[in-house]
Amino acid sequence: xxxxxxxxxxxxxxxxxxxxxxxxxxxxxxxxxxxxxxxxxxxxxxxxxxxxxxxxxxxxxxxxxxxxxxxxxxxxxxxxxxxxxxxxxxxxxxxxxxxxxxxxxxxxxxxxxxxxxxxxxxxxxxxxxxxxxxxxxxxxxxxxxxxxxxxxxxxxxxxxxxxxxxxxxxxxxx
Amino acid sequence: xxxxxxxxxxxxxxxxxxxxxxxxxxxxxxxxxxxxxxxxxxxxxxxxxxxxxxxxxxxxxxxxxxxxxxxxxxxxxxxxxxxxxxxxxxxx
Numbered sequence: 001x002x003x004x005x006x007x008x009x010x011x012x013x014x015x016x017x018x019x020x021x022x023x024x025x026x027x028x029x030x031x032x033x034x035x036x037x038x039x040x041x042x043x044x045x046x047x048x049x050x051x052x053x054x055x056x057x058x059x060x061x062x063x064x065x066x067x068x069x070x071x072x073x074x075x076x077x078x079x080x081x082x083x084x085x086x087x088x089x090x091x092x093x094x095x096x097x098x099x100x101x102x103x104x105x106x107x108x109x110x111x112x113x114x115x116x117x118x119x120x121x122x123x124x125x126x127x128x129x130x131x132x133x134x135x136x137x138x139x140x141x142x143x144x145x146x147x148x149x150x151x152x153x154x155x156x157x158x159x160x161x162x163x164x165x166x167x168x169x170x171x172x173x174x
Numbered sequence: 175x176x177x178x179x180x181x182x183x184x185x186x187x188x189x190x191x192x193x194x195x196x197x198x199x200x201x202x203x204x205x206x207x208x209x210x211x212x213x214x215x216x217x218x219x220x221x222x223x224x225x226x227x228x229x230x231x232x233x234x235x236x237x238x239x240x241x242x243x244x245x246x247x248x249x250x251x252x253x254x255x256x257x258x259x260x261x262x263x264x265x266x
Contacts, residue, residue, distance in 0.1 A: 046266055065265075066183055068258060071238035096265060108266055128266055134240070137265025138183035149184045152231075152262030 012091045013084055015076045017067055019099040022109055031091050031113050038090055042120035043111040044128055050103040052143040061143045063101040068136040072096075079130050087123035089114045094127065096137065126163050132156040175253045177211065181225070182260035185232070188225035197247070208234045208257055209243030215259075232259050 014030070024045060032038050052058050080092045091113040101107060110127045114120040131137075132153075139150040180192040197204045197211075205211040212232060216223045226232050235258040236245050248255045 066186075067265075068180070068182060068235070068238070068260070071235060071258070074238065132266040133263065135265045136182070136235070136260065136263055138261065139264045140183070149261065150264045152264050156266075 013080045014093045016095045022095045038113040040117040040120040042124040046108040048105045051141040064140040065098045066138045072136045087119045089123045129160040178256045180258040185225045208245045
């Protein structure tokens with residue numbers, strides 16, 4: 001579940017579904033290791049927003065993330081590999097946490113290395129849109145003793161549809 | 175054919191993590207598609223009917239690949255397949 005030992009050469013795509021937190025700086029270092037043709041790194045970190053009124057204290061609050069063991073890891077690896085090819089990126093690291101989290105915690109990381117910035121930005125943006133609507137994860141918010149499964153949003157589905165047209169030349173040059 | 179059924183998120187909370195079903199033993203009533211399997215499960219109990227209700231917008235995966243409800247189940251009688259039912263995903 002954790003990352004590969006740093007002494008080994010890193011592969012172009014690294015995917016992890018884990019309960020542990022992650023460190024952006026370490027992940028970017030791993031991503032760039034030994035890749036001197038990298039000219040751009042774009043990263044996205046998603047964090048858990050407080051889901052109850054900020055004026056209220058709620059020491060019992062819980063944020064739960066469920067996944068489909070086996071399938072989740074496999075589809076993430078496939079999506080990252082496909083995105084690497086599509087955007088001509090040089091490397092991708094994708095981490096998604098599961099289990100019990102708290103408001104303010106880091107939940108997801110996508111970091112992409114590419115030759116030029118446009119490919120790095122677009123690949124990162126695309127992977128987050130894909131992840132929001134296609135990856136088997138489910139969020140539950142608990143506060144004041146009541147749990148609520150987070151609803152899927154139509155705006156997330158619309159965001160993914162932006163990418164159905166062929167990649168423009170701008171993406172490749174950047 | 176045996177189907178290993180898995181439930182996730184709100185559906186799992188109501189029905190447990192899953193169940194095993196010997197589809198061959200159902201004879202004429204045996205579901206041929208993922209959607210027919212969902213219908214069969216809905217008819218098992220009021221809890222199943224509620225957990226898998228239309229307004230839950232139930233999604234499915236066959237052998238760990240997202241599929242439509244009209245996806246055919248495996249053909250051979252000795253096959254084992256895995257079918258998961260879950261609400262729309264909310265990761266990221």
